Structures are given as structure tokens and as C-alpha cells.
Amino acid sequence: MFLYCGIACRRKFFWCYRLLSTYVTKTRYLFELKEDDDACKKAQQTGAFYLFHGLAPLLQTSAHQYLAPRHSLLELERLLGKFGQDAQRIEDSVLIGCSEQQEAWFALDLGLDSSFSIRASLHKPEMETELKGSFIELRKALFQLNARDASLLSTAQALLRWHDAHQFCSRSGQPTKKNVAGSKRVCPSNNIIYYPQMAPVVITLVSDGTRCLLARQSSFPKGMYSALAGFCDIGESVEETIRREVAEEVGLEVESLQYCASQHWPFPSGSLMIACHATVKPGQTEIQVNLRELETAAWFSHDEVATALKRKGPYTQQQNGTFPFWLPPKLAISHQLIKEWVEKQTCSSLPA
Ligand SMILES: NC(=O)C1=CN([C@@H]2O[C@H](COP(=O)(O)OP(=O)(O)OC[C@H]3O[C@@H](n4cnc5c(N)ncnc54)[C@H](O)[C@@H]3O)[C@@H](O)[C@H]2O)C=CC1
Ligand SMILES: [Mg+2]
Incomplete structure (x- = not known):
């Protein structure tokens, strides 16, 4: 208009x-x-x-x-x-x-x-x-x-x-x-x-080509997994933060970094979340979880993630005592990042 x-x-x-x-x-x-x-x-x-x-x-x-x-x-x-x-x-x-x-x-x-x-x-x-x-x-x-x-x-x-x-x-x-x-x-x-300040945070979805890496912090709601996140240290570029955070949290080295989107996030006190995709270096898929930062981390297939994206709450405890695998809600940038990965995987698996 x-x-x-x-x-x-x-x-x-x-x-x-x-x-x-x-x-x-x-x-x-x-x-x-x-x-x-x-x-x-x-x-x-x-x-x-x-x-x-x-x-x-x-x-x-x-x-x-x-x-x-x-x-x-x-x-x-x-x-x-x-x-x-x-x-x-x-x-x-x-x-x-x-x-x-x-x-x-x-x-x-x-x-x-x-x-x-x-x-x-x-x-x-x-x-x-x-x-x-x-x-x-x-x-x-x-x-x-x-x-x-x-x-x-x-x-x-x-x-x-x-x-x-x-x-x-x-x-x-x-x-x-x-x-x-x-x-x-x-x-x-x-x-x-x-001037009001906010802390830049990088959130990275690591892929090995066919699977993506998702992790849990013990403070997350039961069953919820998300992409790896971390605050930028002073003096770092976004690319350097991604490489450091992935190495720190899951012991892997990444390359082929690609920007996805950004979002203001009010917790803990005003962050700028910068969402990116990254691919692990060839031959580097064995996760070594840093237990001071994460409760667990694992590789998930396209189908597992696509199913979880469609899942709707409430995510209550199942009869065997576990909680269903679910992903952050639509408003969270991690949801957008994971959804974009699923869509790219779907497109690349379609016959030419
Ligand atoms: N919107 C979304 O989809 C998601 C948002 N997040 C947010 O990303 C943020 C960062 O993720 P984490 O894994 O916790 O970061 P992290 O992996 O950098 O670890 C947190 C630690 O970093 C240190 N730190 C360094 N700079 C800091 C700062 N400016 N403020 C607070 N702590 C600082 C503290 O020791 C803190 O305990 C969190 O605030 C979390 O809420 C995380 C996942 C998904
Ligand atoms: Mg972190």
C-alpha cells in the first residue's frame, strides 16, 4: 500500500x-x-x-x-x-x-x-x-x-x-x-x-548429508530435542562460533556453513539468534557429547524428523516411561531451521 x-x-x-x-x-x-x-x-x-x-x-x-x-x-x-x-x-x-x-x-x-x-x-x-x-x-x-x-x-x-x-x-x-x-x-x-544490548547466539543444524544432529539440555522439556546453540564469544565471527560450539558440544568439525534466518529471543536477557546449516567434515560422524553442556545428542533420519515436525502436543509420558521425540514449536527459530532441512532433503531425494 x-x-x-x-x-x-x-x-x-x-x-x-x-x-x-x-x-x-x-x-x-x-x-x-x-x-x-x-x-x-x-x-x-x-x-x-x-x-x-x-x-x-x-x-x-x-x-x-x-x-x-x-x-x-x-x-x-x-x-x-x-x-x-x-x-x-x-x-x-x-x-x-x-x-x-x-x-x-x-x-x-x-x-x-x-x-x-x-x-x-x-x-x-x-x-x-x-x-x-x-x-x-x-x-x-x-x-x-x-x-x-x-x-x-x-x-x-x-x-x-x-x-x-x-x-x-x-x-x-x-x-x-x-x-x-x-x-x-x-x-x-x-x-x-x-544503548540497549543483545547477545548474539548461533544456532546450528549439523547434517552428515542424510541425517541431522539434534541435542537436549537437561533443562529442556522431556522428549524435546533442538539444534546446537551457543553464545558468540567476544571477537568471534559467526562462522568461528559455529565451528567452536559444534566442536565444544559434540566433538565434531563442520564445513559448508549456510545462513538460514535470524530471530530476537528474549531469554535469558535478549539474544539475537542466528540460525545456520552446517555439514560435518567427511568421516566425522562419531558424536562425543560434552556432558557439561548437553544431556544427550544423536543423529536423526529425515523420516524421524519429518514425523516429529508433524507431531502435536501434549507430549505426555508413554507407558514404557519414555517421552515421545518432539521438536521446538513453530515460533522458535530452531523449528524453522529444522523444517528447512527436511524440505531440502525431500527436494534432493526427488527424481530429477
Ligand atoms: N529460539 C530457539 O529456538 C532456541 C534458543 N536457544 C537459546 O540460545 C541460547 C544459547 O544457548 P546455550 O546452549 O544455552 O548457550 P551456550 O552453549 O553458549 O552455553 C551457555 C553458557 O554460555 C555462557 N555464556 C557466554 N556468554 C553468555 C551470555 N551472553 N549470556 C549468557 N550466558 C553466556 C554461560 O556460561 C552459559 O552457561 C539460550 O539462551 C537459549 O535460550 C537455544 C535453543 C533453541
Ligand atoms: Mg549450547
Whole structure:
């Protein structure tokens, strides 16, 4: 969809009109809100707020799914007033996106202590009743949200967590101040700017040509296997991380690395998951599991993996005491990576 629109430029009275897509318009609007505190404050007047409590989003249940309700500034001010909290607390909110009609979306945590309100966490049950919802841990709810809400709430949680953990300048020890959008914090005593950070993680599906290697950490739900994942060490390229992680975790050497996709992942504190395929070097298929990192790892055939992709939960214990072999749900990037491998294998086995 294309429309005519005006983009407010820094220089007063200078407007340029040209054909821009809705996406570009939206992107430029968000950029403006991050750069201009007054514009962002104005956007809060007509904007909508996603609420959190102790980093758990407010959710409502609807037909086996969770919905994330939004509240206007007026509703939020009323709520804070009712619970004896200062409306200044709204200054803790962070910008997380906007609609195509340029309604700005913010996230606010009502449970974290802030300079505007301490001991806020006391009101959680009463707030849930008032808001007709529950504050549910994101880890439990993520896969029962639609893709848009999952992405917005993941961003919001990572950003709220980052602000909560970066209240002070690591050089001067003085309190830092966030800009209105929450895209940075500044130390007033030395002007050091802190930007929200995320940790790059590589997730790799290793193949030997016909089988793929899947592994379990003891913290995974019973029966679930996934591709190998690991944080990038400082100074490493993505390719170096893949080679090191595969060697560390399963004792194999890989080559023919191929990028698949990426995804923001809010756990443990905001990661950029970079998904890749890799092939083991010829003759290197014997797995040596690093038990400090993994519970187990094994090679799986195309048919085993294709069947597991189609399997639907709940994955309950079977009569023989074991759990069925299953794979991460659709929203997880590992699912996409494994699905892509299955599709490639299917194509390559078709007669030419
Ligand atoms: N979205 C998805 O489909 C999947 C996501 N993951 C995520 O990938 C991430 C990395 O996987 P792991 O196998 O746990 O990594 P890993 O193999 O690097 O091992 C984790 C260890 O790395 C160290 N570490 C180094 N840098 C770290 C950092 N910035 N933050 C935290 N720990 C750091 C810690 O000692 C930690 O115990 C996890 O957060 C996990 O949630 C894992 C599998 C699937
Ligand atoms: Mg790992």
C-alpha cells in the first residue's frame, strides 16, 4: 500500500512530499520518536500501553490463546491513581513499535521499583482483578501468543529488563537517565550514552548429508530435542562460533556453513539468534557429547524428523516411561531451521 505523506524534517517548515510505502512511513515515524523526546511524549497522548509486572506481561485468555491487551494513557493514569501510584511512573515506559496508522505502542512495568514508585509489587493481585487479566511469565506464554504479540512482548521484555539493569553509569556510579522512547540512557555527569544490548547466539543444524544432529539440555522439556546453540564469544565471527560450539558440544568439525534466518529471543536477557546449516567434515560422524553442556545428542533420519515436525502436543509420558521425540514449536527459530532441512532433503531425494 502506498500513500502520500509528509515527513517532518529537522529543519522547521521544511516538508518534503513524495510517494512512500506504509512501511517506510512507519519506520521514519519510529525513528523520529526515538530521536525527539517532545514528539515521543506527544505520541504517548494518543498511544497505547502494554503492561508488565516484574517483567511478566499482562495477558488475557481467549480460546487456547493468550491476548495482550493495550491501554490508553487515560486508562493508565486512572489505574495508577486508583493504586496510589504517581502518574510520573509513565516516564519509565519504553517505545516498542507502532501501528500502520501511527498509533505508538509503549510498554510499562508496574511491578519494578522505579525512582517514581517503590514497593509497587505489592498491588499485583488487585491490579490483575482491575485489568481483567493475569501477569504471566513470558516463557510460559510465548508459544500461545500470535506472532505479532510474541514479537512485541519479547522486544518489550528485553528492553524493560535492560533499563532495570542499567540504572547507573558504570564509570561514574551516578544514576543514568533514559530518553523518553527508552532507546538509550545517558549519564548526566559525563554524557556517556548507553544503548540497549543483545547477545548474539548461533544456532546450528549439523547434517552428515542424510541425517541431522539434534541435542537436549537437561533443562529442556522431556522428549524435546533442538539444534546446537551457543553464545558468540567476544571477537568471534559467526562462522568461528559455529565451528567452536559444534566442536565444544559434540566433538565434531563442520564445513559448508549456510545462513538460514535470524530471530530476537528474549531469554535469558535478549539474544539475537542466528540460525545456520552446517555439514560435518567427511568421516566425522562419531558424536562425543560434552556432558557439561548437553544431556544427550544423536543423529536423526529425515523420516524421524519429518514425523516429529508433524507431531502435536501434549507430549505426555508413554507407558514404557519414555517421552515421545518432539521438536521446538513453530515460533522458535530452531523449528524453522529444522523444517528447512527436511524440505531440502525431500527436494534432493526427488527424481530429477
Ligand atoms: N529460539 C530457539 O529456538 C532456541 C534458543 N536457544 C537459546 O540460545 C541460547 C544459547 O544457548 P546455550 O546452549 O544455552 O548457550 P551456550 O552453549 O553458549 O552455553 C551457555 C553458557 O554460555 C555462557 N555464556 C557466554 N556468554 C553468555 C551470555 N551472553 N549470556 C549468557 N550466558 C553466556 C554461560 O556460561 C552459559 O552457561 C539460550 O539462551 C537459549 O535460550 C537455544 C535453543 C533453541
Ligand atoms: Mg549450547
